[in-house]
Amino acid sequence: MCFGDYWVLWYAISNSYSIVHSDYKQLLDTYFSSNTELEYASQVLEVFSEPERTKLLEHIGLYLKNCNLPYTLPLKPTGTLDSTKRKIVKYYQIASKTIKISFCSELVLKTIHPALAQYATDVAYYDVNFDIYLKENTLFLYQNEKLITSVLKTDYHHIQGKFMMRLLCTIHHKEEVDWIGTLHGSTITDGHSSIVFVGKSGSGKSTLSALLATHGFQLLADDVSPLLYEDQHIYYNPSAISIKEGAFKVLRPLVNGFEDIDIVNFNKAKGQLKYLPCSQPKATHYPCKAMVLVNYKADSETQLEETSIKVLLETIIEDSWISPNPIHAEQFLNWLKSIKLYRLTYSNTDSVNETVATLFTQL
Amino acid sequence: MKKDNNTDKITRKEAISKMGKYAALTAVGTFVILNPLSSQTQSTPPQTGGNPFG
Numbered sequence: 001m002c003f004g005d006y007w008v009l010w011y012a013i014s015n016s017y018s019i020v021h022s023d024y025k026q027l028l029d030t031y032f033s034s035n036t037e038l039e040y041a042s043q044v045l046e047v048f049s050e051p052e053r054t055k056l057l058e059h060i061g062l063y064l065k066n067c068n069l070p071y072t073l074p075l076k077p078t079g080t081l082d083s084t085k086r087k088i089v090k091y092y093q094i095a096s097k098t099i100k101i102s103f104c105s106e107l108v109l110k111t112i113h114p115a116l117a118q119y120a121t122d123v124a125y126y127d128v129n130f131d132i133y134l135k136e137n138t139l140f141l142y143q144n145e146k147l148i149t150s151v152l153k154t155d156y157h158h159i160q161g162k163f164m165m166r167l168l169c170t171i172h173h174k175e176e177v178d179w180i181g182t183l184h185g186s187t188i189t190d191g192h193s194s195i196v197f198v199g200k201s202g203s204g205k206s207t208l209s210a211l212l213a214t215h216g217f218q219l220l221a222d223d224v225s226p227l228l229y230e231d232q233h234i235y236y237n238p239s240a241i242s243i244k245e246g247a248f249k250v251l252r253p254l255v256n257g258f259e260d261i262d263i264v265n266f267n268k269a270k271g272q273l274k275y276l277p278c279s280q281p282k283a284t285h286y287p288c289k290a291m292v293l294v295n296y297k298a299d300s301e302t303q304l305e306e307t308s309i310k311v312l313l314e315t316i317i318e319d320s321w322i323s324p325n326p327i328h329a330e331q332f333l334n335w336l337k338s339i340k341l342y343r344l345t346y347s348n349t350d351s352v353n354e355t356v357a358t359l360f361t362q363l
Numbered sequence: 364m365k366k367d368n369n370t371d372k373i374t375r376k377e378a379i380s381k382m383g384k385y386a387a388l389t390a391v392g393t394f395v396i397l398n399p400l401s402s403q404t405q406s407t408p409p410q411t412g413g414n415p416f417g
Contacts, residue, residue: 017397023382023390030375043376047384059391066396074402107415134416149402153416161403182403201406223406242406266415310395317397321404 001333003309008333015071015324017317018063019310031060071324079140079147085133091126092119094238095171095284100126104133111156112163114264115239118277128170132159141166161224161321164239168226172235172284180227180332181322186241187220187234187288188212190360194220194234194286197294197344198316204296207247208344208352210276214254215353219278220286229328232335233285240275248274250349289363290340291316302351304359307343309336 001008007025009018020028027044034040041053048056086102088109093099098121103109112132113120131142139159141148143166151158165182169175185198186209197205206222213219221237228235243251252258261274291312292304313336322332340363346352379387 015399015401017399018394019397020394021390023386024394026375026378026382027387027390030379033375044379044387046376046380047382047387052384052388056391063394063396071398071401110415139416154414156416157404157406158402160405164405165403181399184406224403269414313397314395317399319406320399321402322399 001337003337006308006310008309008313008336009067010329010333011067012324012326012329013068013070015322015329016067016069017313018067019313027056028060073324074149077147077150079150081131081142081145081147082133082135082140083131085135086131091121091123092116093121093123094119094167095236095280097127097171098123098125099128099130099167099170101130101132104135108132108134108139110264110266111160114262114266114273114275115242117262117275118240119238128166130163130166132163164224164237165226165321168235168237171238172228174228177323177325178229179323180229180232180328180335181320183225183227183234184223184316184319185225185291186222187225187237187286188217188356189220189281189286190217190357191282192286193289193360193363195290195292195356195359195363196225196234196288197292198312199294200315200319202244203294204247204346205294206241206243207250207296208294208346210241210243210247210251211254211349212353212356213241213276213278214251217356218281220281227288227332227335228285229323229331231285232287232331232338234288235285236281238280240277243274243276245272248272251276254349288335288339290342290359291336292359293341293343295343295345296347297345298347300345300347302348302355303345304355305343307341309341311343312341 005022007020030043031040085104088103090101129144133140137153138150139153139156140150141159141162149162185196186205187194187196188209199205209219220234222239222241224237226235264273
């Protein structure tokens with residue numbers, strides 16, 4: 001699919017996205033339309049010398065080889081629930097569902113509970129039952145006593161991600177196959193449409209989401225933004241916003257009761273965290289009109305400028321799960337084509353609120 | 364490689380000719396291949412120390 005000077009090509013066998021310049025796409029098209037390499041050489045004869053043609057063919061061969069490395073689907077796990085691991089039991093009321101989660105320890109509880117603590121309830125009935133426990137070096141996730149996934153304990157973020165996917169399916173009455181993907185970014189809504197804010201870890205996207213959530217906007221999803229195939233809307237993710245210690249100073253004067261939010265020490269490399277609960281938007285899903293690459297830069301002027309698909313995809317693809325289903329991949333590209341792409345540099349909180357508010361009105 | 368018609372071949376040849384050697388060679392060097400995650404995750408924790416499950 002063409003995006004200005006770039007083409008985004010999707011390779012089914014590897015579920016990979018390649019971004020090439022339109023000139024390279026022209027060279028590839030010529031290659032694929034030639035019956036033989038000799039015929040291809042004659043097509044590019046006027047432009048390239050013989051050594052250059054040889055190099056070009058080598059390059060295209062290598063490129064196509066790399067784009068077609070087979071994708072392997074994760075194996076379906078099998079296993080039997082160890083119910084003796086149910087040491088800590090919590091209930092959560094999320095949307096219209098009551099979720100029961102049994103954890104084996106305080107440490108394992110910290111992988112899930114802090115982001116959902118605001119939904120904790122005392123009722124002792126449930127719609128869906130999860131078990132999360134550590135056995136030897138492996139973390140297990142069960143839903144209704146059926147093994148969903150197991151990962152090495154150091155890959156605990158996979159358990160968090162899979163649990164979240166199952167939770168999203170539960171509260172939105174969907175199946176995993178209904179989603180195009182879960183984008184690594186935080187989504188904000190003004191009650192009509194939504195904007196996904198993306199950026200590498202530490203870029204300030206969660207902080208910005210928290211700022212906007214205190215200034216008339218609502219948080220639709222933090223960190224994991226689910227995109228549904230049926231309507232290509234971003235759906236509500238109930239997790240609280242994860243705020244790193246570096247942002248405490250900025251948010252303290254803006255968030256009522258900020259000091260009362262418990263500090264969570266879990267991953268030393270991430271430092272202290274606070275999970276900021278936000279109210280649920282009126283609707284459970286909104287159409288997304290823009291994707292904004294966030295760049296917090298101390299003492300900078302607020303600046304919003306259009307950016308390329310290449311920059312955006314380089315930021316999000318490798319940190320997002322995108323379904324390998326060809327129909328979903330096509331829909332994902334169509335969706336990307338339908339939204340605006342920006343880069344936002346900011347440091348001043350008032351100014352950035354104004355800029356985002358203006359952007360919403362223009363979308 | 365698949366068959367194509369002659370008209371298209373001439374068009375492509377002309378297009379590459381028009382592109383010029385410099386642009387074509389530059390284009391060859393500018394591509395990226397990105398692989399999405401094969402399963403859902405939360406933000407990836409830093410790899411250097413600090414993992415609570417050690």
